[in-house]
Amino acid sequence: MPADLVPLASTSQIERTPSREDGIPPDLEEDLRAFGCKLIHEAGILLKQKQVAVATAQILFQRFWYTTSMKQFGIGVSPSLLFFYPTRTPQFITQDIGMGALYLASKLEECPLRMRNLINIYDLLLQRTSHALSPKTKDPFKYAPMSYFGNTFYDLKDALVVAEMQILKRLGFNVHVVLPYGTLINYLRVLGLTSRKDACARAWGFLNDALQTPVYALYAVPTIVSAAILLASRQLGISLPSAPSQCWWDLFDAPWEDVWSVCGYVMRLYRERAPEERMRVLRLVGKKDVRGWLEENAVGS
C-alpha cells in the first residue's frame, strides 16, 4: 500500500453515517463535527501545539464519526459533564473524543502533550462554552481553575485514556494521515501561482478551514488541494486553463465532481446562520438536550 493511501469513508458510510442512522439530522451532525474541530483548534492554539498535530487530530476526529454515532460519545466536551457542571460526578463523565484525538495525534506527530495541560485547557474551553450559554452572558468570563485535589482531574484523566483507546479501536488502529500542505505548494508551483502571495495564502486558508469539515475523511489530498486552489482562484479572479480536455484539475487527477463537492463543504462553513441555529450546537453539548441524551445513552453506566 503506497504511503498516500489513507482510509476514506465508504459510500454507505457517507450516505448513512452512524449518527444519521440514530436519528441525528445531517445538518446538525455537520455543525457538531465543525464545533468539535473548532475546540480542537482552539485547544491546540492555547497549548501552543504544532499545527501538524492539530490538523491530524481534526482529521482523526472526522473519521471517527464514520464508524461511531454521536449518540454514543461526546463531541468536544461531554454533555453530561456540562449538565452536572460544576459539581461533576465521576460516573457521569463520558468519553471526550475531541480531547482524545488531540492527545493521540500529538503522540503520532512525536510531540506528546501532558495530560494535565490538555485537561486544563479543555476545562477552560468548556467553562467558556457554558458561560456563553448562561443568562449572564453579558458578564465578563472568568475562568475558575479546577482543583487538583478533587476527583475531577483523575476522572477526566481516565476518560481521556478511554477516549484515546476508543479512537484507535473505532478506526481499526489505522491512524495514518496525510496532510495537504506539501501538495499545495507543489500544485501552486506547477500552476505558476507561487508569485501570487494572495492566492497562496487564501488557498492555504481554505485547506485549514476544510479541517472543520469531513472532507479529509472523504477525499484524497489532491482533490482537496484542487478545491482550495479553485476557491482561491475564483475569489481572486485568477484564470487557470479550464477548457475541456485541458483543465488544470485533470493535471492533478482530481475529478471535477469531487472537487466541486469539497468546495461545497467548505463554503457551507461560511453560510449565514440564524442566531438560534448558531446556539443549537452549543446547547447540544450543553444543558437543554442533555436529559434526552442521557436517557438514550445511559451515560457512564
Added chain:
Amino acid sequence: MAMASGSTSSTSTPRKRSKWDEEDPDDIAIRQQQQPSKRSVRTRSRGARQPSPVRSELHPATTGRPSHPLHSIYVPPRTHHPSIQPSRSVYCYERLNQIEEGSYGVVFRARDKETGDIVALKKLKLDEEKHGFPITALREINALMSCHHDNVVRIREVVVGDTLTQVFVVMDFIEHDLKTLLTLMPSPFLQSEIKTLMLQLLSAVAHCHSNWILHRDLKTSNLLMNNRGTIKVADFGLARRYGDPVGVGGLTQLVVTLWYRAPEILMGATTYSTAIDLWSVGCIFAELLLKEPLFQAKNEIELLSMIFKLLGPPTSSSWPNYSTLPLAKTITLPSPQPHQFRQRFHHMTIAGLDLLMSLLTYDPEQRISAEEAAHHPYFSESPLPKHPDLFSSFPSAAAGERRRKPFDSPSAPVRAADYKLLTEVDLP
C-alpha cells in the same frame, strides 16, 4: 455496515484482564457459542472491501462535466483507498500455539475462523501505562502499516480483546526466524543463498528508510523467513520516524540489542540516523557467514573492545567525529592496529569483504546506505544470488515443535524504560 461492534466495551474497566491469552481455546469456543450475537457479521478480510467512488451524490448534478477517466500512477483513484473500519475482535481467531514470549509481547500462531488462514498474533503489553496508549506501540503499528514491502512482514489488521488493554497485531504467519534457523541448520547458508537473503534485507531496509522509518532493532531473531526463501523483516517495536521537521527532542540511546548496536550509539551519540540500521545489517551479514553472532559481548565495554579488535581502533580518518562524542573521553583507545576482517572471514572474495567492511564502518557518514549496498559488486559476481524457489525448506519450529533456546542473546532494552525516557526527553 460495521458500526455496531465494540462500542459496548467502552464501559468496561481498562484494568480488567481478559481471558484470550490465558484460557484454553476450548473455553473460548464455548464462550463463543454462548454469545454468538456479540460479533457483527462481516464481509471477508479487510483488504477485500473497497469503497466505491463517491461522486456528487451530495451535490447532485452540479455540473454536467464528465469526470476524467485517465489516472496517473501517482494519484490512485478513490476506490483504492482502504475504508474506515473498526477493529475486529480477537475472537475472530482461534488460538493454536504460542510461538514465543518476546521481550515485549507474546506471539501466538492462530487461525482466522472465517478464511482458515494461519496468522501470527502479537499481543502488545499495555498494562500499567501512565500515559495512555504507549507511543512505542503506536510507532510499531504505524511503521508496519506504512512499510508495505515484499520483505517486510505483512500486517493484516489490529484486533482487540474484551478490555482496553488487549490489543493484538495480526500478521502473516512466517515459518522461521533466522536466528533459530541458523542454529538448527546442519550446514551454513551457501554464498548464493546469503546473497539472496542480503539483497532482500537491504531492499526492505532501503524501503523503510525511504519511508522515513528507522527500524532500530535489526537482528536475526527479528528476521523471519518462509519456506520459499523469502526474508521478512519483523518486530518494529523500536521503530521510529526520523527527520521530523521540527523539534523531535533527543533520541534515546536505549535502542538496538547490544550485539547489533552501532558504535556511535555505544559512544553516547544522541543524534543518529539510518546508518545505525546498516551497522546491524553488517552484523547480520557476518552472522550469516559465520553461522553465529559476530559480537557476542556481555556488556558495552566488551563490545567496544571486540569492535576495536575487528576494525582496528578508530582513527581521525576512519572516524573524524570520534573525539566529539560524549563518551570518547572516558575510553582509552588501544594502540593502532590493522583490521582483522581477512583473518576472520577467510573464504570471502574481495568484493564480499568490501561490502562487509562498508557496512561495519565506524563513521556513520561514511557507512554505506541500504540503496548503495544493494548495488554492490558482491551481488553481481559469481556465484550469483540463488533464486528463492531453490532454497530447501526446513521444519518450522514456530509451527508447533518444541523450540529450544538457541543462544541466550540479550534483548533490546525494556521498552517501558524506553518509553519513560522518551517522554522525559520529549516533554518540556
